[in-house]
Amino acid sequence: MNSGITTVYTDGACSGNPGPGGWAWVVPDGEFAAGSDSETTNQRMELKAALEAVKALQGEIVIVSDSTYVVKCFHDRWWEGWLRRGWVNSAKKPVKNRDLWEPLIESYRDRNNISFRWVKGHSGDRWNDEADRLAVQAGSEQISLKGNLSS
Helix, strand or coil: CCCCEEEEEEEEEECCCCEEEEEEEECCCCEEEEEEEEEECHHHHHHHHHHHHHHHCCCEEEEEECCHHHHHHHHCCHHHHHHHCCCECCCCCECCCHHHHHHHHHHHHHHCCEEEEECCCCCCCHHHHHHHHHHHHHHHHCCCEEEECCC
16 A cells, blocks of 8 residues: 555444434544534435545545445546536536535545445455444444544
């Protein structure tokens, strides 16, 4: 692995949809952060996790997420159509969660050093599972967490 690239795992969780939720990001054997919202959706928490990781981490990053909603936006370049159509989706409806998409897409475009990779959720991936655990904890306890997982 190139030491100049930071891999960060992100996840969101929600009890009910909408309901209380949590988000988290984790750098393997490194920093982590998590937070919550009292009334939210799973998609919002998945997005919030990616956005918070981008805001917290400098340099080139690879965001690993089990959210096809987040990953496909960038792999399939949905965002380009949204911008071209004035934040309207292909069904001619306003893009949901624009308040989170807009700063994430702006950072993606400005920094030009952010990429996304999909991982199957709940499949035994250590760091995806850790991001999920932290998101669930933050959501269920409605708390913020921050720390370092290094030995």
